Amino acid sequence: MEKQPRLLCSRLLRGHTQVEVALNNSVLGWKDTDRSRKRSSGFSSLSGTAHSHVVPVCEIVAVCKTEDDNTKKKKLGSQLYPHAFTVSYVSRTRQHQWCCSDVTFHSADLTLCEQWIQVINEQLSLLTNRPRSLLVYINPFGGKQRGTRIYEQKVAPLFRRACISADVIVTERANHARDHLKTEASLDKFDGVVCVGGDGMFSEILHGLVTRTQTDHGVDQNQPEAELVPCSLRIGIIPAGSTDCICFATVGTNDPVTSALHIIVGDTQPMDVCSVLHDDVLLRYSVSLLGYGFYGDLLTDSERKRWLGPARYDLSGVKTFLSHKCYEGTVSFLPAGDDVGNPRDELLCRSGCHVCQRKASSNGKRRELSAEKETVCGLGVIRGKFIAINAASMSCACPRSPQGLSPYAHLADGTTDLILVRKCSRWDFLRHLLRHTNQDDQFDHSFVEVYRVRMFRFLPRDQEPVSLEDQSETGLEKTASGPMCSVQTTSCSKAHSSWCCDGEILPHAAIQVSVQCQLIRLFARGIEEQQQCVSEDPCTLWAPEPNTH
Ligand SMILES: CCCCCCCCCCCCC/C=C/[C@@H](O)[C@H](COP(=O)(O)O)NC(=O)CCCCC
Ligand SMILES: Nc1ncnc2c1ncn2[C@@H]1O[C@H](COP(=O)(O)OP(=O)(O)O)[C@@H](O)[C@H]1O
Numbered sequence: 001m002e003k004q005p006r007l008l009c010s011r012l013l014r015g016h017t018q019v020e021v022a023l024n025n026s027v028l029g030w031k032d033t034d035r036s037r038k039r040s041s042g043f044s045s046l047s048g049t050a051h052s053h054v055v056p057v058c059e060i061v062a063v064c065k066t067e068d069d070n071t072k073k074k075k076l077g078s079q080l081y082p083h084a085f086t087v088s089y090v091s092r093t094r095q096h097q098w099c100c101s102d103v104t105f106h107s108a109d110l111t112l113c114e115q116w117i118q119v120i121n122e123q124l125s126l127l128t129n130r131p132r133s134l135l136v137y138i139n140p141f142g143g144k145q146r147g148t149r150i151y152e153q154k155v156a157p158l159f160r161r162a163c164i165s166a167d168v169i170v171t172e173r174a175n176h177a178r179d180h181l182k183t184e185a186s187l188d189k190f191d192g193v194v195c196v197g198g199d200g201m202f203s204e205i206l207h208g209l210v211t212r213t214q215t216d217h218g219v220d221q222n223q224p225e226a227e228l229v230p231c232s233l234r235i236g237i238i239p240a241g242s243t244d245c246i247c248f249a250t251v252g253t254n255d256p257v258t259s260a261l262h263i264i265v266g267d268t269q270p271m272d273v274c275s276v277l278h279d280d281v282l283l284r285y286s287v288s289l290l291g292y293g294f295y296g297d298l299l300t301d302s303e304r305k306r307w308l309g310p311a312r313y314d315l316s317g318v319k320t321f322l323s324h325k326c327y328e329g330t331v332s333f334l335p336a337g338d339d340v341g342n343p344r345d346e347l348l349c350r351s352g353c354h355v356c357q358r359k360a361s362s363n364g365k366r367r368e369l370s371a372e373k374e375t376v377c378g379l380g381v382i383r384g385k386f387i388a389i390n391a392a393s394m395s396c397a398c399p400r401s402p403q404g405l406s407p408y409a410h411l412a413d414g415t416t417d418l419i420l421v422r423k424c425s426r427w428d429f430l431r432h433l434l435r436h437t438n439q440d441d442q443f444d445h446s447f448v449e450v451y452r453v454r455m456f457r458f459l460p461r462d463q464e465p466v467s468l469e470d471q472s473e474t475g476l477e478k479t480a481s482g483p484m485c486s487v488q489t490t491s492c493s494k495a496h497s498s499w500c501c502d503g504e505i506l507p508h509a510a511i512q513v514s515v516q517c518q519l520i521r522l523f524a525r526g527i528e529e530q531q532q533c534v535s536e537d538p539c540t541l542w543a544p545e546p547n548t549h
């Protein structure tokens with residue numbers, strides 16, 4: 001492998017220890033000089049050892065001159081070290097959580113300090129994926145109503161340190177952010193949009209940005225066949241809501257500082273968006289959970305309890321569970337091809353996911369479905385009585401369910417996992433729900449089916465074509481593998497449930513859904529597998545002998 005040219009290497013003081021500090025094109029490293037001759041104390045991982053440290057330049061937040069009285073008095077033996085610079089960088093703590101650490105290096109030589117600052121800044125300026133200017137929307141009433149405080153105390157200081165300018169809008173009503181993005185915001189000025197709030201607030205930003213992008217490109221998003229234009233601006237999520245599932249499933253934790261750092265380093269995570277239509281008219285977009293039956297009822301009930309904050313979901317969850325309703329209807333769907341795996345293949349979507357990188361084009365398939373219209377050829381058609389119909393376009397992992405509704409769903413593969421929970425006993429449904437909170441397989445029940453699909457459609461029973469109703473009266477059901485006899489004999493509520501769509505309630509039960517592959521991008525990188533290693537041996541930072549200053 002070709003060696004990177006070394007840019008700078010110096011002996012400096014860190015605390016009361018002399019360290020050797022080196023910067024090449026991609027890595028900053030430092031280690032104690034008394035150990036520098038012992039190769040065994042080399043740099044074995046990204047964060048190094050107790051006596052050594054390596055930081056990829058792409059994870060440096062900022063570098064600045066350090067000016068305080070302590071610095072001026074800094075001494076080792078009789079030598080004064082009155083000049084210093086501080087590097088702020090990303091360090092990993094636990095459970096995908098990041099924090100911003102500082103390291104200060106002292107020197108007797110002012111010119112040397114300035115040289116270090118200049119060279120690091122030059123390296124940072126080469127990182128063109130970093131945002132310089134952001135448009136920030138804060139929902140002051142999301143979650144525990146801490147959005148404004150979280151932004152001001154935890155996020156704004158980091159943005160300032162990274163020299164990112166931010167135009168901040170604290171929303172004054174629901175849909176304020178959506179409407180502002182749709183028509184007013186001067187988006188040319190910004191490198192990204194940041195949402196401080198929960199999944200509902202994210203949904204506002206999503207709708208504003210997708211609509212604005214289509215308008216700017218002359219695309220009529222209400223045409224079911226419209227080829228939507230991907231949004232150029234990335235979206236950052238600072239979690240300050242109740243569930244924050246979109247943040248959790250794309251970062252691995254709901255922590256404002258971690259999210260701010262992903263924004264600062266300019267991470268990119270493409271993401272699928274579902275178009276949800278009723279009678280060929282666009283209702284909404286969705287990126288996480290579209291749920292009918294259990295989750296729709298739960299969300300509807302919880303909206304009346306908003307004053308309770310995030311606890312509303314627990315109360316409404318118990319109430320909805322006890323009511324144990326089921327709903328009849330027909331689900332038809334276009335299965336995804338084998339290239340994107342299946343919902344039980346145990347292939348987790350992680351940072352740099354290969355399945356998502358093989359971005360399957362969903363547009364051709366979309367046209368196929370509309371051409372087939374009501375024919376069942378190539379489609380799965382399932383009619384029955386359901387406690388829940390869920391479509392998870394991503395894992396929907398969140399603190400309540402760390403693996404999520406569909407643990408092996410992918411963020412950007414152009415598909416959604418359709419989960420059908422048929423009528424079953426209360427006890428069985430409880431067993432199914434409990435499996436969302438542990439490692440057991442929630443799909444391993446006779447009353448649960450799961451399909452990876454590109455499109456699906458749902459019709460509640462009273463809107464089904466007569467022929468399907470006739471079939472239901474004769475006890476026949478069609479499945480993906482053909483007709484079969486129904487074993488369901490218990491009666492079912494004829495009323496509709498509602499669809500909840502990323503936490504918002506839809507006004508129609510009959511919907512058509514199609515996945516728009518990678519329509520948006522987030523400031524995230526997907527959940528990191530484990531601590532990543534530096535690809536080259538970091539010891540090469542110091543070999544051969546440095547030009548030590
Ligand atoms: C007996 C134990 C039962 C435990 C069941 C746990 C199953 C949890 C699955 C949760 C999936 C959540 C999917 C995300 C939905 C959010 O978009 C939505 C709105 O979020 P926000 O705007 O931040 O409030 N939240 C919900 O739908 C709440 C689901 C709560 C389920 C208990
Ligand atoms: N200033 C505001 N006043 C009232 N509602 C708002 C305001 N700003 C945003 N909203 C709405 O609040 C709802 C919930 O927001 P969200 O941030 O997702 O919190 P939570 O996760 O607690 O539901 C969203 O539907 C959003 O449209």
Ligand SMILES: [Ca+2]
Nearest residue numbers: 393410411415
């Ligand atoms: Ca997906």
